[in-house]
Amino acid sequence: MSTHTSTWTVTGMTCGHCVASVSEEIAEIDGVESVDVTLESGEVVVTSTTPLERVSVEAAVREAGYELTS
Template identity: 50%
Template structure:
């Protein structure tokens, strides 16, 4: 099991959290996602470490910007 925390810009509400969480949850191996708009972070638990490019693409698809690892 691997857990990583990423900083995401542009999230401001619960809808934002749900959008980012839904996209990240669709990545292979992801078991849990917790987004926090107030902190501007998202915590992703997965079976194996995730490639940052895959996380970036999922966050972009949700309409937000991945800043990097927190």
């Protein structure tokens, strides 16, 4: 099975709790294997079994209370 890596940018995160919230919500998307969030840059790297649709990632980030910028 192949894996896909996608990189996104999230704004509004200010602490470890923010990182945990974003990670948890994105991890609930079907096929997501890992989520690596860098607080300082807002970069989120997601490894999944299938390519992720922006709408799914954006919904998860909004559920956590933040905005997806790219």
